[in-house]
Amino acid sequence: MGVENIYIGELVKRINAECLTEYEGLQERILDDSISRPSLELSGVFDFFKPTRIQVFGLEEQELVQRFLESKELTNIERILDHTEIPLIIFSRGKVPNQLFIDACDARKIPVYTAPVSTTMLIAKLSQVLREFFAPQTSIHGVMLDVCGIGVLIQGKSSIGKSETALELITRGKSQLVSDDRVILYENEPGMLIARAPRILERMIEIRGIGIVDVISMYGGGTFKPTKRLSLVIQLQNWDKDFQYNRIGADIEYIRFMDTQVAQVVLPIHPGRNVASLIEAAALNFKLRQIGINTAEEFTSRLTSAIADNTPEERG
Numbered sequence: 001m002g003v004e005n006i007y008i009g010e011l012v013k014r015i016n017a018e019c020l021t022e023y024e025g026l027q028e029r030i031l032d033d034s035i036s037r038p039s040l041e042l043s044g045v046f047d048f049f050k051p052t053r054i055q056v057f058g059l060e061e062q063e064l065v066q067r068f069l070e071s072k073e074l075t076n077i078e079r080i081l082d083h084t085e086i087p088l089i090i091f092s093r094g095k096v097p098n099q100l101f102i103d104a105c106d107a108r109k110i111p112v113y114t115a116p117v118s119t120t121m122l123i124a125k126l127s128q129v130l131r132e133f134f135a136p137q138t139s140i141h142g143v144m145l146d147v148c149g150i151g152v153l154i155q156g157k158s159s160i161g162k163s164e165t166a167l168e169l170i171t172r173g174k175s176q177l178v179s180d181d182r183v184i185l186y187e188n189e190p191g192m193l194i195a196r197a198p199r200i201l202e203r204m205i206e207i208r209g210i211g212i213v214d215v216i217s218m219y220g221g222g223t224f225k226p227t228k229r230l231s232l233v234i235q236l237q238n239w240d241k242d243f244q245y246n247r248i249g250a251d252i253e254y255i256r257f258m259d260t261q262v263a264q265v266v267l268p269i270h271p272g273r274n275v276a277s278l279i280e281a282a283a284l285n286f287k288l289r290q291i292g293i294n295t296a297e298e299f300t301s302r303l304t305s306a307i308a309d310n311t312p313e314e315r316g
Contacts, residue, residue: 005029005133006029006030006129006130006133006134007026007027007028007029007030008024008025008026008027008028008029008030008087008088008111009024009026009027010133010199011030011088011126011129011130012026012088012113014125014129015090015115015117015122015125015126015129016115016116017090017113017114017115018113018114018115019111019112019113020091020096020097020102020112020113020114021102021105021106021110021111021112022106023105023106023109023110023111024111025087025088025109025110025111028087028088028111029087030054030087030088030130031052031087032050032052032053032054032087033130033131033133033134034050034053034054034130035053035054035056035123035126035127035130036049036050036053036054036055036056037055037056037057037058037060037061037119038055038057038061038080039060039061039064041076041079041080042061042064042065042068042076042077042080043064043076044075044076046079049080049083051080051083051085051086052085052086052087053086053087054087054088054089054090054126054130055080055086055088055089055090056089056090056092056119056122056123056126057089057090057091057092057095057097058092058119058122059092059093059119062091062092062095062097065077065097065098065101066097066098069098069100069101077101077104078104081104081105081108081110082108084108084109084110086110088110088111088112088113089105089110089111089112089113090112090113090114090115090122090126091112091113091114091115092114092115092117092118092119092121092122093116093117093118093119094114094115094116095114096114097112131188132186132188132194132196132227133186135186135187135188135194136186136187136258137184137185137186137187138184138185138257138258139182139183139184139185139198140153140155140182140183140185140257141155141181141182141183142154142155142156142162142181142183143162143163143165143166143177143179143180143181143183143205144177144178144179144180144183144195144197144228144230145166145169145170145175145176145177145178145228146175146176146178146225146228147169147174147175147279147280147283148174148175148280148283148284148287149287150231150232150283150284150286150287151178151195151228151229151230151231151232152231152232152233152234152279152282152283153183153195153230153232153233153234153262154166154234154236154279155233155234155235155236156235156236156237156269159208160236160237160238160269161236161269161275162236163180163181163205163206163207163208164207164208165236165275165276165279166180166205167205167207167213168275168276169276169279169280170215170219170223171219172276172280174280175280176222176223176224176225176228177203177205177215177223177224177225178195178196178197178224178225178226178227178228179195179196179197179198179201179202180197180201180204180205180206181201181206182197182198182201183195183196183197184196184197184198185230185257185258187258187259187260190259190260191260192229192260193229193230193257193258193260193262194227194228194229194230195227195228195229195230196226196227196228197226202224202226203215203216203217203224230257230262231262231263231286232262232263232264232265232282232283232286233255233262233263233264233265234264234265234267234279234282235264235265235266235267236267236269236275237266237267237268237269238268238269238270239268239269239270240268243268253265253266263286265282265286267279267282
């Protein structure tokens with residue numbers, strides 16, 4: 001478990017920002033998960049300045065910079081830029097500052113970017129990416145999918161058919177691939193696990209005998225999802241006649257990742273069982289439980305009533 005390094009190159013790619021300085025700083029690490037808007041500092045108040053944070057220049061900051069550059073009142077701008085530990089500066093709404101400002105940043109190796117979204121949207125996108133990369137995380141073996149709107153992690157020993165089952169689910173049109181073979185889980189907040197693929201494995205799935213398949217190239221853009229909240233784990237096991245499988249489903253099993261418990265279903269595998277259909281059924285059953293429909297409880301209630309009335313009914 002750990003925190004993944006985040007570099008400027010990865011961040012600006014995720015928020016679709018364009019570099020304005022010659023110095024891009026793509027391989028520089030971001031060390032602070034917070035964001036600042038330096039309007040106070042541009043006005044001369046530096047008591048609360050946090051230079052290790054990403055500095056976002058919204059309309060107010062942009063107006064102040066332009067005004068100071070036109071009047072050649074550069075003191076506060078230079079005081080900000082003299083903090084060369086600033087990781088990067090981002091202008092919202094696709095705005096481009098005066099070339100004097102860009103040159104001053106270039107001279108100090110502070111990269112300046114512009115993003116084509118409002119200040120509110122820019123801060124929201126930055127916060128999402130920073131929260132993801134600075135959250136506690138772990139890497140696990142399995143296949144992660146969005147199945148009928150439910151985040152499902154398929155686990156099981158090697159060669160049991162996880163990837164092949166995932167491919168069948170995807171081709172049915174109700175599931176999307178998140179990650180195959182290696183899944184990164186990060187704890188976005190207590191009780192919430194978000195799954196994604198390592199960058200090198202995004203969109204890819206390995207099918208023995210065929211090789212590496214790009215699901216978007218083969219089946220279209222709707223077959224891949226970059227991230228998904230993990231809600232259900234499906235453990236595939238070879239059939240074991242001595243194992244006590246859950247037949248009614250009244251009791252929910254759980255598995256723990258970091259500090260979060262996730263519901264788990266153990267599916268026995270043997271010839272003749274359609275694993276993709278079973279996983280789909282497990283996901284839909286979990287979805288029904290979330291809205292208060294519990295078939296296992298309903299069956300147990302019927303059985304209890306039948307025993308009490310001494311009028312058992314045939315279930316065949």
